[in-house]
Amino acid sequence: DLGASCAFSLCSACTSDTEVCDASVCARNTSAGLVSEVGKADMFLHLGDFGYDLDTNNGRTGDQFMQNVEQLAAKMPYMVNHGNHENGAQSLAHYMERFRSQPSNAEPATFATANGETTNVLYFSWDYGLVHYVTIPTELWFGISDGKTTKQTFLEWLKRDLQAANNNRENVPWIIVQGHRSIYCSCDGDCDGDAEAVRADMEEMLMDHGVDFFINAHEHNYERSFPLYKGKSKASLVNPTAPIYIVSGSAGNREMHEPFTQDQPSWSAFRSNTFGYTILWVHNATHVHGQQVSTDPTSFPMSRYGEVIDDFWVVQKVHGPFDRALAPQGEAFPPGGDAAGLRARSLDHWLPLLGFDHRGAMAGEEYLRWLQTKDGRDAWQERLGNLQQWVHEHLGPEMTLRRKKKDNAGDVSTKSSELDGNMFTVY
Numbered sequence: 001d002l003g004a005s006c007a008f009s010l011c012s013a014c015t016s017d018t019e020v021c022d023a024s025v026c027a028r029n030t031s032a033g034l035v036s037e038v039g040k041a042d043m044f045l046h047l048g049d050f051g052y053d054l055d056t057n058n059g060r061t062g063d064q065f066m067q068n069v070e071q072l073a074a075k076m077p078y079m080v081n082h083g084n085h086e087n088g089a090q091s092l093a094h095y096m097e098r099f100r101s102q103p104s105n106a107e108p109a110t111f112a113t114a115n116g117e118t119t120n121v122l123y124f125s126w127d128y129g130l131v132h133y134v135t136i137p138t139e140l141w142f143g144i145s146d147g148k149t150t151k152q153t154f155l156e157w158l159k160r161d162l163q164a165a166n167n168n169r170e171n172v173p174w175i176i177v178q179g180h181r182s183i184y185c186s187c188d189g190d191c192d193g194d195a196e197a198v199r200a201d202m203e204e205m206l207m208d209h210g211v212d213f214f215i216n217a218h219e220h221n222y223e224r225s226f227p228l229y230k231g232k233s234k235a236s237l238v239n240p241t242a243p244i245y246i247v248s249g250s251a252g253n254r255e256m257h258e259p260f261t262q263d264q265p266s267w268s269a270f271r272s273n274t275f276g277y278t279i280l281w282v283h284n285a286t287h288v289h290g291q292q293v294s295t296d297p298t299s300f301p302m303s304r305y306g307e308v309i310d311d312f313w314v315v316q317k318v319h320g321p322f323d324r325a326l327a328p329q330g331e332a333f334p335p336g337g338d339a340a341g342l343r344a345r346s347l348d349h350w351l352p353l354l355g356f357d358h359r360g361a362m363a364g365e366e367y368l369r370w371l372q373t374k375d376g377r378d379a380w381q382e383r384l385g386n387l388q389q390w391v392h393e394h395l396g397p398e399m400t401l402r403r404k405k406k407d408n409a410g411d412v413s414t415k416s417s418e419l420d421g422n423m424f425t426v427y
Contacts (some may be wrong), residue, residue: 084139
């Protein structure tokens with residue numbers, strides 16, 4: 001998710017005060033942020049929710065957003081996903097027209113919006129280097145349709161596409177599917193009903209075709225799973241026997257951070273609700289290297305802008321459909337694990353702002369519940385009031401904390417991956 005304002009991951013000069021964060025603004029410092037990946041990454045993947053929103057102010061916010069990302073998109077492929085912030089009649093038309101140059105191979109080939117019939121870029125696929133990429137439209141589960149394109153027509157197309165990709169794995173071994181909403185996540189209620197709805201149709205297909213990674217945005221945080229099937233996981237990234245799920249929706253927008261309101265499950269290898277973006281380097285047919293880069297001006301000294309907070313390697317020597325008999329059967333981190341393991345798996349933006357060490361002995365959400373019980377509700381309300389004041393002073397009065405309205409809003413995700421020596425960036 002990436003807005004025109006609060007586009008903190010574009011460069012360190014982006015703020016909440018203005019929607020303008022174009023090349024002239026970022027020219028002050030191009031050593032960190034997404035602008036620093038230009039010339040190093042081979043493509044950017046933006047996983048939905050653009051500008052906040054593309055049709056706001058009669059499209060002027062969308063125009064400014066496009067000017068802001070021009071410093072990326074004019075120099076390398078800028079690949080996209082449709083998000084829930086593009087669900088309205090006008091915002092959907094903006095999305096389809098602004099990004100109709102994407103390499104669509106969808107069936108049906110056209111889609112009708114408020115602006116008329118146009119290229120269907122809700123879903124499509126392409127090969128680049130050693131990776132087959134598939135962009136999928138998770139909003140089809142939540143009401144988007146023109147009568148011709150439906151969830152069913154998409155799922156039939158996806159099955160054919162993944163079958164063809166598997167037949168070509170000798171040449172293009174890795175498969176990455178990217179969407180907007182989660183199949184697995186653990187931040188809040190989105191990870192229950194909405195994720196379950198998508199998972200019911202998608203999880204078995206990802207297993208059937210040996211999809212290596214499913215990457216999405218929507219949640220304004222970052223979370224990486226271990227190999228995961230039906231809620232079971234294994235704490236190993238060597239020869240995974242199920243897909244790895246990555247949430248990367250924290251590039252920055254006016255809805256700010258996504259609080260963690262649910263316990264971190266055992267399958268979650270690492271999660272953070274700081275602003276940032278994800279990088280994937282596909283080095284060869286067997287090795288992928290990933291990093292999460294923090295770009296959060298609200299919780300760290302600016303000297304730590306661009307800090308890597310998660311670093312991992314995935315080794316897969318045999319690509320192809322996953323054998324369910326070999327799928328994970330246990331818990332990557334069984335309940336009652338050691339405190340050091342909990343600390344290493346989570347980085348919570350809110351605890352330092354509340355005056356607490358986010359590397360404490362408990363997971364973030366467990367610690368917050370303990371503090372409320374220990375100090376009492378009045379003391380807790382006072383602390384939250386101090387946090388509101390901090391937000392007001394540092395980010396402006398329009399940034400007072402508010403619940404994210406996901407029915408009409410979405411997020412932006414960019415990713416950078418290196419394929420056979422190349423890389424792409426995701427947010």
